[in-house]
Amino acid sequence: MVFNSIxxxxxxPIVVLxxxxxxxxxxxxxxLAASCVFYMWFVPKYILILLVTIVIDFSAGVLMxxxxxxxxxxxxxxxxxxxxxxxxxMIFKYLNFLxxxxxxxxxxxxxxxxxxxxxxxxxxxxxxxxxxxxxxxxVYRGHQKAERHFGYxxxxxxxxxxxxxxxxxxxxxxxxxxxxxxxFDYDNISKxxxxxxxGFFIKMVVADHLGAYVDKVYAEPSAYNSWSVMLAMAFYxxxxxxxxxxxxxxxxxxxxxxxxxxxxxxxxxxxAKSIAEFWHRWHISLSTWFRDYVYIxxxxxxxxxxxxxxxxxxVFVLSxxxxxxxxxxxxxxxxxxxxxxxxxxxxNRFPEKEMQSKWLSVSIDALRIAKTFVLVTLFWVMFxxxxxxxxxxxxxxxxxxxxxxxxxxxxxxMWLYLGLFILSDLLLFxxxxxxxxxxxxxxxxxCIYGLLVFxxxxxxxxxxxxxxxxxx
Amino acid sequence: MKxxxxxxxxxxxxxxxxxWIYTKWFYKKDVAKHSDILELVxxxxxxxxRIVYLGESSNNTCGVEETGRKKISEYLAEYFPTMKxxxxxxxxxxxxxxxxxxxxxxxxxxxxxxxxxxxxxSFDARWIYSNLETPLRKQLVLMEDYPPFMNRLLLALKAYPxxxxxxxxxxxxxxxxxxxxxxxxxxxxxxVYQWDSAMxxxxxxxxxGQYDAKWTELACHYIKSYGFQIRDNNPRLKDFDDIVALxxxxxxxxxxxxxxENVDKANAYVGKDLMYLMKQNHDYLVNRYGHLEGVTLVxxxxxxxxxxxxxxxxxxxxxxxxxxRIIASQVAEAIKAYYPDDxxxxxxxxxxxxxxxxxxxxxxxxxxxxxxxxxxxxxxxxADWERVNVAFMMQQADTLHETNLVVQLVNPDGSAExxxxxxxxxxxxxxxxxxxxxSVDSAMRAAQQVKIFVCNPSESAxxxxxxxxxxxxxxxxxxxxxxxxx
Numbered sequence: 001m002v003f004n005s006i007x008x009x010x011x012x013p014i015v016v017l018x019x020x021x022x023x024x025x026x027x028x029x030x031x032l033a034a035s036c037v038f039y040m041w042f043v044p045k046y047i048l049i050l051l052v053t054i055v056i057d058f059s060a061g062v063l064m065x066x067x068x069x070x071x072x073x074x075x076x077x078x079x080x081x082x083x084x085x086x087x088x089x090m091i092f093k094y095l096n097f098l099x100x101x102x103x104x105x106x107x108x109x110x111x112x113x114x115x116x117x118x119x120x121x122x123x124x125x126x127x128x129x130x131x132x133x134x135x136x137x138x139v140y141r142g143h144q145k146a147e148r149h150f151g152y153x154x155x156x157x158x159x160x161x162x163x164x165x166x167x168x169x170x171x172x173x174x175x176x177x178x179x180x181x182x183x184f185d186y187d188n189i190s191k192x193x194x195x196x197x198x199g200f201f202i203k204m205v206v207a208d209h210l211g212a213y214v215d216k217v218y219a220e221p222s223a224y225n226s227w228s229v230m231l232a233m234a235f236y237x238x239x240x241x242x243x244x245x246x247x248x249x250x251x252x253x254x255x256x257x258x259x260x261x262x263x264x265x266x267x268x269x270x271x272a273k274s275i276a277e278f279w280h281r282w283h284i285s286l287s288t289w290f291r292d293y294v295y296i297x298x299x300x301x302x303x304x305x306x307x308x309x310x311x312x313x314x315v316f317v318l319s320x321x322x323x324x325x326x327x328x329x330x331x332x333x334x335x336x337x338x339x340x341x342x343x344x345x346x347x348n349r350f351p352e353k354e355m356q357s358k359w360l361s362v363s364i365d366a367l368r369i370a371k372t373f374v375l376v377t378l379f380w381v382m383f384x385x386x387x388x389x390x391x392x393x394x395x396x397x398x399x400x401x402x403x404x405x406x407x408x409x410x411x412x413x414m415w416l417y418l419g420l421f422i423l424s425d426l427l428l429f430x431x432x433x434x435x436x437x438x439x440x441x442x443x444x445x446x447c448i449y450g451l452l453v454f455x456x457x458x459x460x461x462x463x464x465x466x467x468x469x470x471x472x
Numbered sequence: 473m474k475x476x477x478x479x480x481x482x483x484x485x486x487x488x489x490x491x492w493i494y495t496k497w498f499y500k501k502d503v504a505k506h507s508d509i510l511e512l513v514x515x516x517x518x519x520x521x522r523i524v525y526l527g528e529s530s531n532n533t534c535g536v537e538e539t540g541r542k543k544i545s546e547y548l549a550e551y552f553p554t555m556k557x558x559x560x561x562x563x564x565x566x567x568x569x570x571x572x573x574x575x576x577x578x579x580x581x582x583x584x585x586x587x588x589x590x591x592x593x594s595f596d597a598r599w600i601y602s603n604l605e606t607p608l609r610k611q612l613v614l615m616e617d618y619p620p621f622m623n624r625l626l627l628a629l630k631a632y633p634x635x636x637x638x639x640x641x642x643x644x645x646x647x648x649x650x651x652x653x654x655x656x657x658x659x660x661x662x663x664v665y666q667w668d669s670a671m672x673x674x675x676x677x678x679x680x681g682q683y684d685a686k687w688t689e690l691a692c693h694y695i696k697s698y699g700f701q702i703r704d705n706n707p708r709l710k711d712f713d714d715i716v717a718l719x720x721x722x723x724x725x726x727x728x729x730x731x732x733e734n735v736d737k738a739n740a741y742v743g744k745d746l747m748y749l750m751k752q753n754h755d756y757l758v759n760r761y762g763h764l765e766g767v768t769l770v771x772x773x774x775x776x777x778x779x780x781x782x783x784x785x786x787x788x789x790x791x792x793x794x795x796x797r798i799i800a801s802q803v804a805e806a807i808k809a810y811y812p813d814d815x816x817x818x819x820x821x822x823x824x825x826x827x828x829x830x831x832x833x834x835x836x837x838x839x840x841x842x843x844x845x846x847x848x849x850x851x852x853x854x855a856d857w858e859r860v861n862v863a864f865m866m867q868q869a870d871t872l873h874e875t876n877l878v879v880q881l882v883n884p885d886g887s888a889e890x891x892x893x894x895x896x897x898x899x900x901x902x903x904x905x906x907x908x909x910x911s912v913d914s915a916m917r918a919a920q921q922v923k924i925f926v927c928n929p930s931e932s933a934x935x936x937x938x939x940x941x942x943x944x945x946x947x948x949x950x951x952x953x954x955x956x957x958x
């Protein structure tokens with residue numbers, strides 16, 4: 001089930017109502033059943049894959065705790081759990097990519113051997129496998145007590161608001177909350193509704209309208225003039241942000257309706273002054289996952305520069321590959337890693353000096369923000385392009401089509417929607433829409449709700465744009 | 473909880489206001505952008521039409537070189553010059569579309585009679601799972617019964633079936649594989665899939681007796697388009713039923729206009745098995761809707777000859793002017809009963825090479841064995857009249873008669889040669905039609921006289937009507953009507 005569907009708008013109130021009506025001891029059953037329905041709405045059989053991961057990681061958690069005094073055995077359970085989870089990910093996400101590349105390599109070497117696999121990626125696989133892995137790692141490290149209740153553990157992995165595109169929750173946050181008794185609180189309902197309305201606005205009005213322009217240009221870059229191609233690149237930066245941020249915000253709101261606080265995934269990422277800061281603000285649950293479970297175990301920053309460079313590249317390349325099984329994603333991750341290293345090297349070589357003039361300081365910050373935005377936007381081309389050839393066409397069109405080509409013909413209302421979003425994003429700098437509304441007068445709040453609802457309903461795109469991160 | 477209830481009331485008030493704003497300033501723009509068919513309804517209302525014709529591309533498709541480019545509905549309007557006749561035409565539409573359009577006609581509208589196109593192919597899997605279905609269904613969302621703001625929300629949430637081309641293709645193929653074909657006699661294939669594959673494998677020969685890939689492909693199209701049996705769970709039936717119910721509620725005269733199909737080609741390319749299915753489906757519809765109170769079913773199924781079909785390389789209901797006029801005249805005849813004073817007879821022009829003998833019923837038996845006869849001299853047949861399609865309707869009381877279509881050639885020396893073609897009518901006690909695709913050969917051209925007639929010399933009587941003879945070139949081009957001198 002997707003959030004922007006009539007089914008979800010019927011499903012959610014029913015679930016919330018049942019949640020508050022049912023006694024605490026039955027709530028997990030209802031939430032788990034609802035999550036199953038939510039997931040099975042896509043392709044029912046894929047729930048079996050989820051079940052396999054859940055059973056393995058649940059068992060691993062219990063066994064690791066039971067054999068806590070035998071480190072080798074404990075580690076074995078961890079390895080079995082992680083390997084099997086990664087194996088599932090490998091088969092369903094990367095096997096097509098591997099066989100296609102192997103066949104290509106064989107062809108290059110003149111070997112007459114072809115492997116063709118056509119496995120369809122179950123929706124949200126990368127998200128729930130990572131969430132599951134975070135649980136076993138936390139139990140292994142002793143930061144988390146193993147969950148002994150299979151139902152609660154299943155619900156932790158399958159909790160429907162964040163099941164298919166995150167945020168990737170840690171057991172310390174979500175699993176704990178699932179056990180807590182949640183009493184009805186108007187404030188939760190109010191905040192949840194605010195987040196949902198805002199999420200719908202940025203997904204359905206901003207992201208989906210932008211998507212139409214972006215798709216046109218990426219389908220045939222050479223047909224458009226340089227300015228239009230650049231505009232499409234910039235539009236994609238906002239499309240993917242609004243799309244993912246919108247989904248995450250709706251997820252946050254849906255959980256909030258039942259009193260659950262799930263993690264923020266974004267914090268005004270395009271106001272980042274460096275790539276490092278961008279990753280502190282973009283897809284935070286994934287960045288912190290890689291930080292805690294890959295980067296720090298590799299030694300983090302407390303190593304020599306060379307080793308640190310290696311650590312960073314590993315993390316970013318893995319992050320790229322996590323997004324999708326394609327070379328373009330790998331290079332996207334690599335490019336981010338490389339830039340991160342370059343920025344760090346430059347900072348080491350030219351340490352920041354305190355500015356005397358406030359205006360100068362602000363101007364330099366603005367330039368840094370602009371620089372980061374431009375670079376991130378250029379990197380998004382790798383992410384969005386269907387392949388290297390498409391990516392090349394985009395860059396070629398940027399530099400060669402100044403003289404001719406079609407104009408993108410952006411409608412005035414598009415600028416209005418985008419402008420409204422940028423304004424709201426600036427206003428929400430380091431805060432969240434529900435919290436931002438808290439201290440506003442009621443009349444203003446309701447005017448904002450009215451405007452958002454109106455725009456979402458009357459101005460949303462009628463074209464079908466699935467959530468971008470569904471493919472991961 | 474009290475706070476929540478107050479907020480719910482406030483939210484309801486807010487939604488009410490938003491709906492008002494949307495309806496006042498945004499709705500019409502959205503309709504123009506996303507649901508332009510609703511504008512057709514508004515136009516019919518604005519024009520104060522009393523008769524409204526609902527159709528798909530069959531209503532407004534014309535041949536490339538045609539000078540008379542009027543729609544069927546416009547020809548129909550000529551029969552009722554004192555009344556306003558409007559149309560709601562949308563390509564690929566079907567009963568569900570028509571239902572939504574009619575549902576949206578205001579209760580204050582002046583419409584009294586609705587003519588609804590009933591297209592046989594629209595009951596078929598290929599149309600039900602057509603890739604035009606998604607855009608069509610999208611158009612209907614703004615026409616739901618909810619307030620406009622709610623409808624817009626449904627549109628925003630894509631509350632209509634969205635299926636990819638692959639999905640639709642797979643559903644169609646599944647239907648072809650799983651929908652059984654049931655014949656009252658032994659039939660080689662269990663379903664359309666097998667039948668179509670066999671046709672593709674065996675191939676079809678053209679008039680020269682050579683394998684013809686294009687003919688084979690077209691024969692396969694005919695099998696896939698008409699090789700189905702309407703069952704009670706066909707989704708179109710529900711929509712037509714809804715139209716009947718709505719029409720009865722609103723007090724309209726309802727006319728179902730069962731469109732003509734290219735039965736000549738279906739028979740020539742595929743043969744009696746396909747004709748059986750077409751006739752069976754036709755009978756199903758006639759039985760289901762033809763006898764309802766307030767409903768008239770105009771049966772055009774076999775009234776348009778091959779030469780009048782625009783698309784010669786596909787299965788459509790696109791007719792040249794003569795075909796469109798034939799359909800219009802049939803509908804006008806049905807409506808005439810409601811508006812006898814407004815009805816004005818129109819001359820029905822007949823194309824060169826086309827001879828129609830009308831609706832008069834002739835009893836043929838041993839005493840009066842000959843039906844209406846077309847007589848031409850062999851040398852008057854133009855060179856481009858290479859084939860002749862003959863059709864007629866027959867009602868038989870039993871199967872003991874000896875009825876045949878006869879082509880009689882009277883030679884200059886006075887000798888005569890008669891060629892007999894048995895009828896393909898299977899029904900007893902009901903009207904049924906036969907169609908033939910015959911060659912205009914050198915013997916025919918050399919004959920002093922060529923007579924084409926139906927003959928029954930037996931004691932067992934039959935009734936015959938609507939004999940229809942249409943000469944044409946051997947190969948018809950799509951989109952360009954064959955021209956002949958009379």
